[in-house]
Amino acid sequence: MPVTIPFEIRISKKACACWSAALPPKLECIRIPAAATFYHQYKGSTQFIAQGLFPQSSMAWVTHYLARKPVHFNLKASKEGFILYCILDGLLEYSFGSQHASGQAGHFNLVSCQAFEQQVVLREKCKIFYLFIPPGLLEKFQVTFPIVKKLLDNLGLGGAGQLLEYQTKDTGQMLSVIEPALGMDYSGADANLKIVGFIEKLIITALDLLSVSKIEIKHxxxxxxxxxxxxxxxxxxxxxxxxxxxxxxxxxxxxxxxxxxxxxxxxxxxxxxxxxxxxxxxxxxxxxxxxxxxxxxxxxxxxxxxxxxxxxxxxxxxxxxxxxxxxxxxxxxxxxxxx
Structure with missing residues (x-):
């Protein structure tokens, strides 16, 4: 099954990013070995690069947004479930609904795909990691992290929720899990074990960090x-x-x-x-x-x-x-x- 990009970038009401597999030579330095790579250039001043980490899977992505001048675009998920995102480098301004925020390197959050329809302002560059999590996978963490059940219940009721109102700052633990995965070889007989091990470790690390800020203390x-x-x-x-x-x-x-x-x-x-x-x-x-x-x-x-x-x-x-x-x-x- 070919890897497909699970999100849509729309620069205007009429213009949507049309991806190609070719990456310009000057950007080869950011290519991730063995990743499925997609590229789009807009008006010569803005470039989008999306790289899928896993063969035959659309779960994990690293994106680069590059601009020589400020540009506005809409970012929308095209799958159901949840997105765990972590800004690896740069700065991004965005809004969803009436909420406005900016994110910088180290900021991360867990949001439902329904909530992931953002208006983005890109001023220079930004590098973001995305993990798309099916509801059936996330629910297998709800005993250890009871806040997950609230998020799943909200999604089941038609809500578009996120774990925290605003993203939180990584203590270095998220990066220590993500960075080794970017250079890992996901081929061979043990590829699936590597992928599953990475995903589980990352979800646990993120929920561990996010849930401390979310817990409501009764007594x-x-x-x-x-x-x-x-x-x-x-x-x-x-x-x-x-x-x-x-x-x-x-x-x-x-x-x-x-x-x-x-x-x-x-x-x-x-x-x-x-x-x-x-x-x-x-x-x-x-x-x-x-x-x-x-x-x-x-x-x-x-x-x-x-x-x-x-x-x-x-x-x-x-x-x-x-x-x-x-x-x-x-x-x-x-x-x-x-x-």
Whole structure:
């Protein structure tokens, strides 16, 4: 299946970007090896380059917008679902509805494709990474990140939502995931595993960063900004070790947060509305669920990767938490055609 651009650039009511595969020699320096590359030039002063990272998939894109003088254009998604975007370089001004904002390098957000119909002002150059996420994939993260359910519910009700009212600033974690992916070889027998691994890591990193700013605390205790940063570090540490049967030791997490064990437990529960142990177990089981649904590894392989002693205990744990055993989940996913 050929890679198709999942968004539309319209310079005016009558003029829409007409893409070609040829890239001018002077722009070869920005070509990503093995990427599907598309190019459009407008009136000699504005150039658009879109590069699809994955062969046979339209999920991940890097775009360059280049202009010698300010230009206005409309940017609209042509797919359903959600877009995770991150500005890698430059500056962009945009508006959607009555909201106006500007984004610079490091800014990112998660928006529904319905909300991704923006009027853009490009003054010089901008480089943006886009990941188009089907609703069926995003919903597999809603236990670990409850805010995802609100976003999905809003989309189901016909709403056009975004995770945050305005984009947030990357701490360097998003870039550390995206940059290695730009030079990765996505051919060969393990290509799909590389793609899936990158997508999952990026979604978790983005939701981890975005959701801290979105959480509504029902019964707060006072938490300083320094403690809030520490809580996010602890949650990231828990999310990175879901292959373990138990979370890292409380003493270890306490040192990471530079907080007393009691204070860390109280702040984490107050802010995230669950204990660290419960959060870890929920995130671990959802990671298992995603691994089963992908169908890339045998159930026995997944069992060993998540450090269960035997398949029967693995199957029992999955059924207890998810209501179905691994084979039932896999069968349902195969019948549904996957997400």
């Amino acid at each position: 707060p205790i006072y938490i300083s900004n320094e403690e809030l940063i520490a809580l996010r570090l602890v949650r990231s540490a828990l999310l990175s070790r879901t292959e373990l049967t138990r979370p890292p030791a409380l003493e270890q997490l306490s040192r990471l947060a530079n907080m007393s064990e009691k204070r860390l437990e109280d702040c984490f529960k107050s802010y995230f509305q669950m204990t660290m142990f419960d959060f870890f177990q929920a995130a671990r089981m959802e990671a298992i669920y995603r691994a089963i649904c992908r169908g890339e590894r045998t159930l026995s392989q997944i069992c060993w990767e998540f450090n269960y002693q035997d398949y029967s205990s693995f199957s029992a744990a999955v059924k207890k938490k998810l209501g179905r055993n691994p084979r039932q989940i896999l069968r349902t996913e195969l019948l549904a055609g996957g997400s």
